[in-house]
Amino acid sequence: MINRTRRLRKTEGIRRLVRENKLTVDDLIYPLFIEEGENIETEIVSMPGIKRFSLDKISKELDEVVELDIPAVLLFGIPTSKDDTGSETWNDNGIMQQAVRFIKKNYPSLYVITDVCFCEYTSHGHCGIIHDNDVENDATLVNLAKQVVSHAKAGVDMVAPSGMMDGMIQTIREALDNTGFPNLPIMSYAVKYSSAFYGPFRDAADSAPTFGDRRTYQMDPSNRDEGMREATFDDQEGADILMVKPALSYLDIIRDLKNNFDRPIACYNVSGEYAMIKAAAEKGWIDGERVMMESLLSMKRAGADIIITYFAKEVAKVLLKK
Numbered sequence: 001m002i003n004r005t006r007r008l009r010k011t012e013g014i015r016r017l018v019r020e021n022k023l024t025v026d027d028l029i030y031p032l033f034i035e036e037g038e039n040i041e042t043e044i045v046s047m048p049g050i051k052r053f054s055l056d057k058i059s060k061e062l063d064e065v066v067e068l069d070i071p072a073v074l075l076f077g078i079p080t081s082k083d084d085t086g087s088e089t090w091n092d093n094g095i096m097q098q099a100v101r102f103i104k105k106n107y108p109s110l111y112v113i114t115d116v117c118f119c120e121y122t123s124h125g126h127c128g129i130i131h132d133n134d135v136e137n138d139a140t141l142v143n144l145a146k147q148v149v150s151h152a153k154a155g156v157d158m159v160a161p162s163g164m165m166d167g168m169i170q171t172i173r174e175a176l177d178n179t180g181f182p183n184l185p186i187m188s189y190a191v192k193y194s195s196a197f198y199g200p201f202r203d204a205a206d207s208a209p210t211f212g213d214r215r216t217y218q219m220d221p222s223n224r225d226e227g228m229r230e231a232t233f234d235d236q237e238g239a240d241i242l243m244v245k246p247a248l249s250y251l252d253i254i255r256d257l258k259n260n261f262d263r264p265i266a267c268y269n270v271s272g273e274y275a276m277i278k279a280a281a282e283k284g285w286i287d288g289e290r291v292m293m294e295s296l297l298s299m300k301r302a303g304a305d306i307i308i309t310y311f312a313k314e315v316a317k318v319l320l321k322k
């Protein structure tokens with residue numbers, strides 16, 4: 001007897017009925033780069049369609065996000081002044097804090113998440129305080145606590161620490177609990193690899209390290225079991241959502257987390273993944289829209305509940321057409 005699996009693929013009607021995974025606008029978080037200053041609307045060359053905005057120029061972008069019903073944005077701040085500790089990150093009037101207040105006031109329905117790290121704010125571009133040419137973990141945790149409390153006071157809805165410091169989730173949870181923010185959730189960049197796919201982001205956020213690389217804190221792309229260890233610690237320390245970054249080359253890790261943790265799983269569809277599709281589509285070598293939809297669907301199928309993506313607006317438009 002032949003097993004005729006093709007029976008359930010015969011028409012669009014039956015394909016719809018048996019479709020296992022769907023991408024919806026509810027899954028999406030749109031990253032935004034907000035630069036301190038005025039009259040800034042700079043296209044990022046390696047990320048066509050994505051811009052850095054100053055706050056006075058960002059309303060059109062936010063109007064569009066709200067109109068497309070994208071539920072959330074993830075903010076990255078680009079300050080005018082940097083120093084060796086990234087002290088602007090805990091300035092209550094810093095660019096990130098201003099951005100949070102501006103968006104929550106003018107777009108109250110939009111869920112605002114802040115990236116919590118130091119690399120856009122340090123003169124050396126690393127994710128914390130430097131000692132002996134490496135990031136000093138525990139000294140960085142002290143500043144991390146100051147940063148999240150400052151974001152919380154500005155009115156952020158969720159914080160997303162991305163620096164891969166040991167103990168960062170416990171530090172942040174305690175800092176928020178002790179300052180009257182026990183209900184503020186944490187989305188941890190729990191399994192973040194030291195990846196070449198971040199290249200275009202560093203142009204966007206002005207955060208390339210001036211010496212060395214991030215391999216003493218971000219994970220080795222060869223490792224899978226270690227991802228489980230990282231996620232286990234963040235789960236125990238109180239992370240509400242666990243993230244895998246990047247997404248497309250790490251679908252196995254997304255599935256590992258989905259199978260092993262009773263928490264929502266997020267993935268970050270990073271700048272290099274975006275740039276590759278954009279570049280190939282521009283050359284006419286692939287159907288950009290279909291490849292975009294297929295790659296994001298693969299993240300859902302792998303187990304992601306939430307996808308952070310520069311494609312969010314385009315995906316929302318495609319979904320509206322259907």
Ligand SMILES: [Zn+2]
Pocket residue numbers: 117118119120126127162163
């Ligand atoms: Zn960083």
